Amino acid sequence: IAGITQAPTSQILAAGRRMTLRCTQDMRHNAMYWYRQDLGLGLRLIHYSNTAGTTGKGEVPDGYSVSRANTDDFPLTLASAVPSQTSVYFCASSAGTSGTDTQYFGPGTRLTVL
Amino acid sequence: GQNIDQPTEMTATEGAIVQINCTYQTSGFNGLFWYQQHAGEAPTFLSYNVLDGLEEKGRFSSFLSRSKGYSYLLLKELQMKDSASYLCAVMDSNYQLIWGAGTKLIIKP
Numbered sequence: 001i002a003g004i005t006q007a008p009t010s011q012i013l014a015a016g017r018r019m020t021l022r023c024t025q026d027m028r029h030n031a032m033y034w035y036r037q038d039l040g041l042g043l044r045l046i047h048y049s050n051t052a053g054t055t056g057k058g059e060v061p062d063g064y065s066v067s068r069a070n071t072d073d074f075p076l077t078l079a080s081a082v083p084s085q086t087s088v089y090f091c092a093s094s095a096g097t098s099g100t101d102t103q104y105f106g107p108g109t110r111l112t113v114l
Numbered sequence: 115g116q117n118i119d120q121p122t123e124m125t126a127t128e129g130a131i132v133q134i135n136c137t138y139q140t141s142g143f144n145g146l147f148w149y150q151q152h153a154g155e156a157p158t159f160l161s162y163n164v165l166d167g168l169e170e171k172g173r174f175s176s177f178l179s180r181s182k183g184y185s186y187l188l189l190k191e192l193q194m195k196d197s198a199s200y201l202c203a204v205m206d207s208n209y210q211l212i213w214g215a216g217t218k219l220i221i222k223p
Contacts, residue, residue: 042118042201042213043157058210090156097209099145099164105156 002026004106006091012112013081021076021109023091031094032074033103034058034066036087043090049074050097081113116140118214120202125220126192134187134200134217142207148176148187149201151216157201160187189219197221 007022025032030051035043045058049068063085065077074093078085089109094101117139126132138146145164149157163169163178163185175188187200199216206212 040215042215043203043211044213045210048210099205099209100162102147102159102162103211104159107156 004091004093004104006089006106006109008109009107010110010112012114013078015081015083015113017081019078019081019111021078021089021091021111023074023076023106024072025074025091025093025104025106026072027093027095027104028071029093029095029104030071031097031101032068033092033094034064034074034076035090035092036060036085037090037108038087046076046089081111083113085111086113087111116204116206116212118202118204118212120200120214120217122215123218123220125222126189128192128194128221128223130192131188131190132192132219134189134202134219136185136187136202136214138183138185138202138204138212138214140204140206140212143180144205144207144209146176146178146185147203147205147211148174148185149203151199151201153198160200192221194221194223 004025033048034046047066049055091106092103094103120136148160151157161176173190201216202214203211
């Protein structure tokens with residue numbers, strides 16, 4: 001069982017380009033999340049999905065979009081990348097959305113926008 | 115606004131005990147989590163507190179006081195592999211996690 005996988009592991013991208021970060025989980029978790037982690041800041045929620053077919057905006061959604069066509073996959077798209085989107089991106093999932101539902105994280109994608 | 119505060123960095127000696135504090139101000143409270151994150155890796159779950167008191171799990175313990183908006187993570191018998199960042203996160207009234215910036219723990223032999 002892989003848990004959560006993310007691709008690519010790292011990417012260097014020119015500003016203005018479109019990029020999709022992939023996230024797949026095999027735990028049949030209902031909820032999935034995208035965070036970005038920047039030096040000196042806590043993890044910040046970009047978008048989330050409580051169940052397949054639904055998505056919601058987190059703390060920093062601007063410039064990003066997501067879709068949740070099925071339970072397993074939750075891709076994050078940067079429509080036109082900007083240097084401020086340089087960050088480490090983590091995908092996470094949890095069985096549900098209650099306080100007792102632990103979030104499990106993928107290995108992350110290190111993105112550099114030049 | 116919502117805020118989670120924890121020290122930026124702490125240093126401790128192998129075999130010793132260290133306490134990492136976390137204070138929070140959030141809109142609502144549905145539990146407090148501690149995660150461990152080694153450099154270049156993903157955060158991994160350590161503990162969850164929703165009621166006041168101490169939760170012990172092997173060498174790690176976590177304490178919560180909801181009235182004070184305060185938690186701590188206690189690490190005993192420190193090992194070199196405990197060198198990592200420790201992240202405090204609070205689940206708010208919308209069931210979203212609000213994260214602290216993390217405490218980098220350096221263990222010296």
